[in-house]
Amino acid sequence: MSLLSKIKETLICFKAGRVTLPYPRETRPVPPRFRGRPVFDAAKCVGCGGCASNCPAREILMVDLCQEVRVVKYIGRRCTYCGRCADVCPEKAITMSKEFETATNEIHDIQQELELFMGTCQRCGRCFTDAGPLDQLKMKGYRFDELDKDRWVYRSAGYLEKEAAVRDIEIEMD
Amino acid sequence: MSILQNLCQQLFKRSLWVYHANSGGCNGCDIEVLNVLTPYYDVERFGIKLVGSPRHADVMLCQGPAMRSTGKALRRAYEAMPAPKLVFAIGSCACGGGIWHDTYSVLGPVEKILPVSYYIPGCPPRPEAIIYGVAVALGVVDKKSAPVKFKQMELAIPRYHPEDLKEENGMVVYQKCEKI
Numbered sequence: 001m002s003l004l005s006k007i008k009e010t011l012i013c014f015k016a017g018r019v020t021l022p023y024p025r026e027t028r029p030v031p032p033r034f035r036g037r038p039v040f041d042a043a044k045c046v047g048c049g050g051c052a053s054n055c056p057a058r059e060i061l062m063v064d065l066c067q068e069v070r071v072v073k074y075i076g077r078r079c080t081y082c083g084r085c086a087d088v089c090p091e092k093a094i095t096m097s098k099e100f101e102t103a104t105n106e107i108h109d110i111q112q113e114l115e116l117f118m119g120t121c122q123r124c125g126r127c128f129t130d131a132g133p134l135d136q137l138k139m140k141g142y143r144f145d146e147l148d149k150d151r152w153v154y155r156s157a158g159y160l161e162k163e164a165a166v167r168d169i170e171i172e173m174d
Numbered sequence: 175m176s177i178l179q180n181l182c183q184q185l186f187k188r189s190l191w192v193y194h195a196n197s198g199g200c201n202g203c204d205i206e207v208l209n210v211l212t213p214y215y216d217v218e219r220f221g222i223k224l225v226g227s228p229r230h231a232d233v234m235l236c237q238g239p240a241m242r243s244t245g246k247a248l249r250r251a252y253e254a255m256p257a258p259k260l261v262f263a264i265g266s267c268a269c270g271g272g273i274w275h276d277t278y279s280v281l282g283p284v285e286k287i288l289p290v291s292y293y294i295p296g297c298p299p300r301p302e303a304i305i306y307g308v309a310v311a312l313g314v315v316d317k318k319s320a321p322v323k324f325k326q327m328e329l330a331i332p333r334y335h336p337e338d339l340k341e342e343n344g345m346v347v348y349q350k351c352e353k354i
């Protein structure tokens with residue numbers, strides 16, 4: 001009986017043919033609705049910060065170097081490819097690409113950085129905010145990322161035994 | 175890159191035995207890793223085999239962030255592995271902490287606890303992406319990503335009174351007018 005079932009199994013195996021995908025040598029197109037890595041378009045981005053406000057992973061940092069220069073930094077390491085940034089962007093500067101071959105031995109390889117000039121008020125020279133603090137929460141681009149605080153978030157390994165973590169993480173922003 | 179690749183090719187000529195450690199992920203990445211071992215993707219053709227104990231393994235596949243509750247166990251599992259060892263961080267959680275990177279129970283990426291050799295971002299990464307990462311490590315293919323940096327070289331609008339600019343607390347601000 002068991003021999004018979006084994007023979008049957010063999011026949012089924014032969015009937016199935018080859019199913020294995022010869023992946024690294026031969027690729028298969030991704031499904032049409034697949035979301036890969038978001039790609040930023042520096043020509044379209046206006047630096048409003050909507051993507052940073054909406055990112056669930058707090059993946060996009062907005063840093064103002066001075067009054068007129070804003071840096072949009074996409075770190076890439078904790079991106080969940082949810083597409084919320086692309087969804088909220090008013091200028092459609094972010095596209096969810098079909099790229100998934102992002103494996104790397106150096107985590108900095110997947111970051112993107114845009115350095116943008118920001119318009120300021122022609123009279124006072126400042127970027128202006130209006131509305132009250134509650135309304136500002138709803139505005140795009142209200143959020144500044146305090147890098148010192150981000151460092152603090154990562155530095156919570158204190159509970160581990162005395163020796164420091166093997167390689168303490170270099171926060172993305174030097 | 176090339177040093178690490180050469181090292182891999184020298185040390186792991188025959189086959190990689192992988193140990194699969196989830197330190198607090200949502201199980202999405204586990205399913206993709208198991209998917210990779212099915213006949214459809216079949217990484218056993220590269221000699222990769224899943225083993226049940228870190229003491230038999232060459233490679234640790236980490237899923238999930240380093241958590242307060244599992245950090246020590248993860249470190250112990252890493253220490254139990256015999257000497258030439260690699261750690262693959264699979265998924266956004268392992269690479270960077272994921273969307274829970276600032277939660278009270280999460281320490282951060284597994285990099286906080288173990289030295290990570292290869293990162294495979296994605297939430298979860300596609301099985302192909304995992305195979306790609308392994309292929310990069312084995313030197314079968316080259317990595318494709320590189321950091322991108324754009325810089326606008328000119329101010330989009332003319333600056334109004336550039337002579338009034340001064341530095342204050344590391345920021346460039348406009349000087350207040352003495353009188354108007």
Ligand code: SF4
Nearest residue numbers: 055079080082083085
């Ligand atoms: S895809 Fe989602 S997680 Fe990634 S940067 Fe955009 S909003 Fe953030």
Ligand code: SF4
Nearest residue numbers: 045046048049051089
């Ligand atoms: S939402 Fe779009 S335009 Fe605004 S900062 Fe992000 S990428 Fe730039």
Ligand code: SF4
Nearest residue numbers: 199200202265266267
């Ligand atoms: S990276 Fe995404 S799928 Fe993987 S364990 Fe984390 S949340 Fe789950």
